[in-house]
Amino acid sequence: MNKGPIIVIVEEACLSRNVLVKALRTWGFDCAVAESEEAAWSALKAAAAPRIVLADWHADFLDCEEFFGRLRSDGSLRDAFVMGGVPRGAVGAIRRCITAGADDYVSRPYDLDDVRLRLHNASKIMGLSPREPVFTEK
Numbered sequence: 001m002n003k004g005p006i007i008v009i010v011e012e013a014c015l016s017r018n019v020l021v022k023a024l025r026t027w028g029f030d031c032a033v034a035e036s037e038e039a040a041w042s043a044l045k046a047a048a049a050p051r052i053v054l055a056d057w058h059a060d061f062l063d064c065e066e067f068f069g070r071l072r073s074d075g076s077l078r079d080a081f082v083m084g085g086v087p088r089g090a091v092g093a094i095r096r097c098i099t100a101g102a103d104d105y106v107s108r109p110y111d112l113d114d115v116r117l118r119l120h121n122a123s124k125i126m127g128l129s130p131r132e133p134v135f136t137e138k
Helices: 015-028 037-046 066-075 092-100 112-125
Strands: 006-010 030-034 051-056 081-087 103-107
Touching: 006 015, 006 037, 015 030, 015 112, 030 037, 037 051, 037 066, 051 066, 066 081, 066 092, 081 092, 081 112, 092 103, 103 112
Parallel strands: 006 030, 006 051, 051 081, 081 103
Antiparallel strands: none
């Protein structure tokens, strides 16, 4: 049985990140948080595959275009699924995010249903079999 992905969140400290981390843990994901580019690289290198990277496209400490390119050129991290956290309504941000090497994006502020669906689909794309449906009927 495959172990689920480890999610490395690259984002500054903020309430929405705290809510996201709490939701991820509730959904059964392991996650690491990085508040600097160096911490992100350390977390990515330390995490066993499979890995999902969720990077805030507009983090003050990170040039995502350069970061995604560097990540894609590192042979040990090529299997990582990369998502950019793109601000809603930012003109051209989705296109730049995907062009820079992201596999997908999620809008910020986070809609937790959207995040959950995208992570479920990322797991399937990575060849993992999610144990449960993305949403359960209530």
